[in-house]
Ligand SMILES: Nc1ncnc2c1ncn2[C@@H]1O[C@H](COP(=O)(O)OP(=O)(O)OP(=O)(O)O)[C@@H](O)[C@H]1O
């Protein structure tokens with residue numbers, strides 16, 4: 001049981017209402033968990049707390065039984081904006097985190113090439129970042145995050161800045177990658193479709209209270225398709241919950 | 247090409263004005279007006295007896311030495327005022343203030359401390375450039391996109407790694423423009439320093455021109471000061487700037 005959230009509460013200002021409160025859930029080993037909610041309901045805040053980039057007002061997060069204090073390589077984050085370094089090319093970006101960790105040159109290269117292949121970028125590995133498309137940048141960021149082999153991978157709407165077509169393609173690729181690697185992933189999105197498509201479980205945040213409304217088990221076998229009946233029904237139900245019109 | 251023609255026309259106009267003002271209308275006395283021919287003659291004379299090259303060489307050496315010290319000090323102060331909130335709040339306003347001082351204001355200090363020596367000149371150069379470099383460094387670091395730092399932190403970067411592998415390369419383009427501006431401050435400060443001493447250099451040759459009432463020499467040295475300063479700017483800094491920007495697709 002790697003990640004445990006225990007009664008997280010977050011207030012940015014003492015006098016204002018809590019952005020998040022009573023957040024309790026766990027992420028199991030090898031699980032793909034999605035968090036959905038309307039814009040402004042506190043999804044990014046929650047992810048930043050888990051990443052250790054901001055401190056919650058109260059509550060405890062633990063990873064493998066150890067409390068989370070500050071950011072670390074065991075919880076790599078992939079952001080909405082790719083955060084790739086423009087002074088490095090594609091493969092150097094993928095190696096970046098491994099270099100920080102002090103891995104040998106040989107291992108850096110091997111892993112980087114393995115993950116670049118997994119995201120179909122092996123031919124672009126020497127390209128500078130400004131010469132590849134937005135979708136390819138997010139794939140590079142994904143390869144960089146995967147190559148870190150962290151205990152859990154945190155993703156904050158990684159595909160939402162892309163056009164619909166590219167974003168659908170990338171999420172299918174992510175599903176494929178996950179089926180091959182079974183990484184533990186916590187994935188944040190405002191798209192219910194994306195959440196139902198990717199998640200083993202989907203955590204629904206209520207629109208205004210900053211609380212967990214419900215946690216769904218998505219029993220649909222993989223690979224999933226958005227037009228099957230059980231998918232459409234579940235998607236419809238969760239969409240209503242997210243909007244808050246039960 | 248068109249700028250070359252403009253330049254040639256400008257010189258022709260200058261020569262014509264000189265000829266008109268002195269030989270035809272007799273408005274000016276010849277020894278207060280420089281002329282292109284006079285400047286060229288002086289240029290060839292000073293080139294032949296070797297004193298011009300020596301002056302340029304000496305000034306460049308001093309400029310570069312002073313600039314190098316200023317860069318080291320400036321970077322150090324810049325990083326420090328950026329890193330420590332206490333210094334940001336208390337020291338930065340003072341540095342901002344000092345930075346507005348024209349470099350000549352450091353001359354009395356430097357003479358009292360170091361006499362009429364090369365060290366006195368270096369002191370003026372360092373004081374003239376270091377603070378602007380410090381402020382530029384602070385600003386460059388501030389403008390690093392937060393996402394770059396966040397990404398590195400979640401990949402487990404230590405403070406040292408964050409500075410060396412993220413912040414420094416990320417702020418390099420802006421840092422180089424800051425260093426470029428620092429050079430122009432250093433070069434100007436060098437001249438304020440050199441005019442006060444007797445050690446051979448461009449500033450001293452300029453003052454010698456005044457003492458000899460040789461307006462052509464004064465003009466010549468001014469032109470050379472402009473050319474040398476601009477050359478360093480164009481040949482070194484602009485090249486580095488372009489290279490960094492094009493590597494990142496920003497050009
Ligand atoms: N640093 C901050 N200081 C004060 N308030 C903040 C801060 N960061 C976020 N908030 C507030 O917290 C709430 C949740 O923000 P958050 O960014 O977590 O939403 P989100 O669910 O990620 O939205 P989106 O889908 O638009 O990304 C918002 O009301 C926002 O104004």
Ligand SMILES: [Mg+2]
Pocket residue numbers: 043044045
């Ligand atoms: Mg968000």
